[in-house]
Amino acid sequence: MAEKPQPVRVLYCGTCSLPPEYCEFGPDFEKCKPWLIQNVPDLYPDLVKEANEKEAGKAANQLKNTSISSGSDDGAASSAPKQEAVKRLPGGKVKKKEKQEVVIEKVIRNKRKCITTVKGLELFGVKLSDASKKLGKKFATGASVVKGPTEKEQIDVQGDISYDIVEFITETWPDVPETSIFFIEDGRKVPAA
Ligand SMILES: [Zn+2]
Numbered sequence: 001m002a003e004k005p006q007p008v009r010v011l012y013c014g015t016c017s018l019p020p021e022y023c024e025f026g027p028d029f030e031k032c033k034p035w036l037i038q039n040v041p042d043l044y045p046d047l048v049k050e051a052n053e054k055e056a057g058k059a060a061n062q063l064k065n066t067s068i069s070s071g072s073d074d075g076a077a078s079s080a081p082k083q084e085a086v087k088r089l090p091g092g093k094v095k096k097k098e099k100q101e102v103v104i105e106k107v108i109r110n111k112r113k114c115i116t117t118v119k120g121l122e123l124f125g126v127k128l129s130d131a132s133k134k135l136g137k138k139f140a141t142g143a144s145v146v147k148g149p150t151e152k153e154q155i156d157v158q159g160d161i162s163y164d165i166v167e168f169i170t171e172t173w174p175d176v177p178e179t180s181i182f183f184i185e186d187g188r189k190v191p192a193a
Helices: 020-025 029-039 045-072 080-087 128-138 165-172
Strands: 102-109 113-119 143-147 153-158 181-185 188-191
Touching: 020 029, 029 045, 045 102, 102 165, 113 165, 128 143, 128 153, 128 165, 165 181
Parallel strands: 102 181
Antiparallel strands: 102 113, 113 153, 143 153, 181 188
C-alpha cells in the first residue's frame, strides 16, 4: 500500500489472473470478488457496497440476538414471549403500560460508526425533536429522531456520548430522575445512578 507510485501499474487478479476489469467475464467471478474488494474497490463499487450491506446485516442480527438473550435472563422468561406476541398483532394498537425510564445504548454500526441511542425521554414529557436538537448541539454531533426496531421513536446520536449524557439529561430535564436512567451494557440493563 505504501509503495512508491509507479507510472504504469499492470495489475492482475490474484484469483483468476485476468486484468481485474475482465474478472466479471472470467471463469469464476464469485471467487474473484473478495480479491477485487480488497485490491481494486474503485473498479467495482457495487461489490463493495454489497459487502458493506452484508456486514451491516450481520451486525443487526447480532444485536437482535443479544437483546433476545438479555430478555430471557431477566427472570420473567416465561411471560416475555407472550408479550412479544401481543405486540405483533397486526392492525389493532395494543397499548401496554410502560415503565417510565430512559434507556441509553451504545451501538456500533458498520464496524466503526458508533451511535448512542436514547429511548424513553418522551415518557417524561420531553419532546423528542426538541431533545434531539439539544443533544446534537451540546455534543456537537448529528442527532435525529428515528423509529426503533419496535416502531417506537428514539433518538440516535452520532458518536459515543454515553459517559456525559446522564448529567446532561438530568440538568436539561429535571423531571427525569437519575434513578430512571439505564444503560444497556453487553445486553444487560445497568442503572446509571
Ligand atoms: Zn479475477
